[in-house]
Amino acid sequence: MSDKIRAFILIIGNEVLSGRTHDANLAFLANALNEIGIQVGEARVIPDDEKIIIDTVNYARAAFDYVFTTGGIGPTHDDITAACIAKAFNRPLIRNEEAVAILKTHYPSTDLNEARLRMANTPSEAILIENPISKAPGFQVENVFVLAGVPRIAQAMFENLKPRLKGAAPVISKTISTNLGEGLIAGPLGEIQNKFPDVEIGSYPYFGDGKTGVSLVARALCEDDVDLCLEEIKVMIESLGGKTIFSV
Structure with a gap:
């Protein structure tokens, strides 16, 4: 960014x-x-x-x-x-x-x-x-x-x-979560990151209430870049048989 x-x-x-x-x-x-x-x-x-x-x-x-x-x-x-x-x-x-x-x-x-x-x-x-x-x-x-x-x-x-203080444009941050594990999505997620160099993608596993999965956070100055990136992540998750638990 x-x-x-x-x-x-x-x-x-x-x-x-x-x-x-x-x-x-x-x-x-x-x-x-x-x-x-x-x-x-x-x-x-x-x-x-x-x-x-x-x-x-x-x-x-x-x-x-x-x-x-x-x-x-x-x-x-x-x-x-x-x-x-x-x-x-x-x-x-x-x-x-x-x-x-x-x-x-x-x-x-x-x-x-x-x-x-x-x-x-x-x-x-x-x-x-x-x-x-x-x-x-x-x-x-x-x-x-x-x-x-x-x-x-x-x-x-x-x-x-x-x-x-003098700021710039605030960072846009959005999240999509899946029931898939980090090990399964690591490779495809790296390819998506390479495709969107202006977007920072963070991967955060979660555990609780008998559920496990990963929350994926996309951050960038441009909201369109974030939305396009998350759409590709969603397609990747579905292609691996995973579910989108929630998105913000």
């Missing part, structure tokens, strides 16, 4: 890698970005490690149009994302006065301690991302958008930064 605008999603946090926290941000961001014509080309989950964060951010911001990070911008000692982003861009980490003013609207002066003020630290010249839930803002540096790890806060931040 051509004319792609591509994004990289970076999930930061030891708690995700340990399994203590279930990540919900990747699915949300991938779906929300695709709706505005931005395709997620890669995603990684990494620990709260300064060198790994810096190296990954520098790789991603050079290789992708947009980078979205989640996690590591809270008030505790292990929230190091802001400092790492500053180092990745070779900018000083500052106490952002605009962010401080926002925190002052949320916390009584007696509760706005140094730990909470750490949430106002950003790289210099960063553009804030509004957080309507807990007020502590995210921020943007060039093509990197830094969001909270808490899913409902990350989602609210994304809604506020979305007008800054």
Whole structure:
């Protein structure tokens, strides 16, 4: 597929890698970005490690149009994302006065301690991302958008930064499923893929309720290409004696 605008999603946090926290941000961001014509080309989950964060951010911001990070911008000692982003861009980490003013609207002066003020630290010249839930803002540096790890806060931040993003045509995705196994359809499916180079075909086996089969997902920028591809897949399934279970 051509004319792609591509994004990289970076999930930061030891708690995700340990399994203590279930990540919900990747699915949300991938779906929300695709709706505005931005395709997620890669995603990684990494620990709260300064060198790994810096190296990954520098790789991603050079290789992708947009980078979205989640996690590591809270008030505790292990929230190091802001400092790492500053180092990745070779900018000083500052106490952002605009962010401080926002925190002052949320916390009584007696509760706005140094730990909470750490949430106002950003790289210099960063553009804030509004957080309507807990007020502590995210921020943007060039093509990197830094969001909270808490899913409902990350989602609210994304809604506020979305007008800054420029997308292309959204990807069209349609599915057809069959009771045939992957081994039987693998060869013919490969031939169909070669015939439709602008369509990405994914094969996903399913098991449950005594039923087995494969869901075949066709994705492309052009809906006509997707429809033509799925029609050939349907003909292939029927020629092998299979049934089309459902199509979307």
